[in-house]
Amino acid sequence: MIVGEVMSKKLHTVTKSDSLKKAQDLMVTHAIRHLPVIEDRELLGIITESDIRGAFIDQGRTSGKAKSGNIEIRNPSKMKVNDYMTRNPLVVVPETHIEDAALMIYKNKIGALPVIKRNKLVGIITIMDMLGLFVDLMGIIHSSSRIDVVMGKHPKNFEKVSSIINKEGLNIISVGMAPYLKDTLKQIYFFRLDLCETKKVVEKIEKAGFQVISSMD
Missing domain, CATH: 3.10.580.10 (CBS-domain)
Structure with missing residues (x-):
């Protein structure tokens, strides 16, 4: 942005x-x-x-x-x-x-x-x-859910995770990024979604080989 x-x-x-x-x-x-x-x-x-x-x-x-x-x-x-x-x-x-x-x-x-x-x-x-x-990114005011995923910086990783979320019929409201201090080749992506249950999509993201460090319904 x-x-x-x-x-x-x-x-x-x-x-x-x-x-x-x-x-x-x-x-x-x-x-x-x-x-x-x-x-x-x-x-x-x-x-x-x-x-x-x-x-x-x-x-x-x-x-x-x-x-x-x-x-x-x-x-x-x-x-x-x-x-x-x-x-x-x-x-x-x-x-x-x-x-x-x-x-x-x-x-x-x-x-x-x-x-x-x-x-x-x-x-x-x-x-x-x-x-x-x-505040908007964190979904503090609006009712929303969030999934925080660690992934490599190559665009294909973002596209893959986004595709998994979309295939579950979930709407991505916004995405934020922050450095991942444990590995400079990776970043944390904060996916803010319309209010939903995240358990199922988190399992699919992890099955695809990505690390989910936090999720919030």
Whole structure:
């Protein structure tokens, strides 16, 4: 699966001259935490909920020995996105594999990746999009069954197991993959099926020479 199949295409953005208040209001209204900063659809940066919080860390300190001794109160309507956004953020393209995007998010401890094509912003993928994909794959929300099979990476193995499942009249909803740590030449394939009894098909998969490490009705 690639980023272009999962990313959010309905974008909420700001410009560098917009105020922090506008950015904050957009985040609250649309229940989001990240706003790409653009100019003519070209990505300039990204501003996040934590960037806006950070802008007010110093609020309440005295304003540099001001004669009046008044407390400095920052006005978000006068504070510009340009001064607080993250420039040159990490990005992906629509063709980036989901696994690679997830690894970038994990390694860099970020919450979202803008998606660009020909230097233009075309979408955004967030950690919540990734979580939603995982939840869907695992069948946590939908009533479904699952069979986890270890097999060699050659496509013929996948085709053979899929054929066994289909011949039992079972519908494959989705398939996920993960490395098999005990053998780098193999992978674990997670077959999510419409809710069914899996005992019979598991026996046939194992009879065909494949290892089933887990099944769930």
